[in-house]
Amino acid sequence: MGILDGKRILVAGVTMDSSIGFATAKVAQEQGATVLISNFGRALGITRRIAKRLPTEPPVLELDVTDPDHLARLPELVREHVDGLDGVVHSIAYGNPETLLGGKFLGGPWEDVAQAVQVSAYSLKSLATAAQPLMGPGGSVVGLTFDATVAWPAYDWMGVAKAALESTSRYLARDLGPEGIRVNLVSAGPLKTLAAKAIPGFEELDSMWAERSPLGWDNTDQAPTAKAVCALLSDFFPATTGEIVHVDGGFHAMGA
Known part of the structure; x- marks a missing residue:
C-alpha cells in the first residue's frame, strides 16, 4: 500500500528520463497513483517514447502552459482518462541560455526575460487554474524551484524567474486554500538534468554542494526530490501550504 493509493496525478513538463518530472511520475506510480504526463511541440514525441520506460505507461497529454x-481544453483531455485530479506537478522552466544565463544578467533583453518569467513562474498560476475544475478539497499543487533567496553564479535571470515562481506559489496558496487545495514547492539542489546542461557554469554551482552539504549530494539522483514531491502530493501534509521544502543535502542551512 502506497501513500498515493487512489490518487490521480498530472505531472506537467516531462521530457527526458533524467528529469525530476520523470522521477516523480515513477515514484508516484510506485506509491499507487494513476499518473498522466504532458509536454508539447517537438518534445512531445520524446515524451511519448520515454513514457514507455515508466512502470506503467501513462497517457501523454499535449499541453503548452x-x-x-x-x-482551456485541459479538463477535457484529463477526463478522457480519469474523472478528476488529486494532484498536479509543475516541472516546467525555460530561460534562453544564450541571453539570460552564464553571466549575462546585465545584458538580458526584456523579451527573453518576459518569456522566462511566463514559462517558469506565471505558468504555475496558469496550470493551477486550468486544473482547478478537476480538483477538490485535499488537492495538491507542487512545483519545483532552485533557492531564489540569494544570487547564484551563472543562474542570472532564471534566478529572478524562480523568485517569481516562489512568490506565485504563496499567492496561489492564499487563493486556493479556501477550496482545500494546497500549493507548495520543492527546492532541489543542482541535478544533472537537461535543464542543468543548458546553464553555462553549472559545474561551479555543482561543486559547492559536494563541499558544503552536510548529508552529501548526488547530482545524478533525482529520487530524493521526487519522493519529497510525492510526499507533498499525499495526505501526509494536510495543513501545509505556501511552503518551500528543501531537498539539497542541507546546503541551504550552512553559512560556509
Whole structure:
C-alpha cells in the first residue's frame, strides 16, 4: 500500500528520463497513483517514447502552459482518462541560455526575460487554474524551484524567474486554500538534468554542494526530490501550504 493509493496525478513538463518530472511520475506510480504526463511541440514525441520506460505507461497529454487554448481544453483531455485530479506537478522552466544565463544578467533583453518569467513562474498560476475544475478539497499543487533567496553564479535571470515562481506559489496558496487545495514547492539542489546542461557554469554551482552539504549530494539522483514531491502530493501534509521544502543535502542551512 502506497501513500498515493487512489490518487490521480498530472505531472506537467516531462521530457527526458533524467528529469525530476520523470522521477516523480515513477515514484508516484510506485506509491499507487494513476499518473498522466504532458509536454508539447517537438518534445512531445520524446515524451511519448520515454513514457514507455515508466512502470506503467501513462497517457501523454499535449499541453503548452503558455497557450490559452491548451489550458482551456485541459479538463477535457484529463477526463478522457480519469474523472478528476488529486494532484498536479509543475516541472516546467525555460530561460534562453544564450541571453539570460552564464553571466549575462546585465545584458538580458526584456523579451527573453518576459518569456522566462511566463514559462517558469506565471505558468504555475496558469496550470493551477486550468486544473482547478478537476480538483477538490485535499488537492495538491507542487512545483519545483532552485533557492531564489540569494544570487547564484551563472543562474542570472532564471534566478529572478524562480523568485517569481516562489512568490506565485504563496499567492496561489492564499487563493486556493479556501477550496482545500494546497500549493507548495520543492527546492532541489543542482541535478544533472537537461535543464542543468543548458546553464553555462553549472559545474561551479555543482561543486559547492559536494563541499558544503552536510548529508552529501548526488547530482545524478533525482529520487530524493521526487519522493519529497510525492510526499507533498499525499495526505501526509494536510495543513501545509505556501511552503518551500528543501531537498539539497542541507546546503541551504550552512553559512560556509
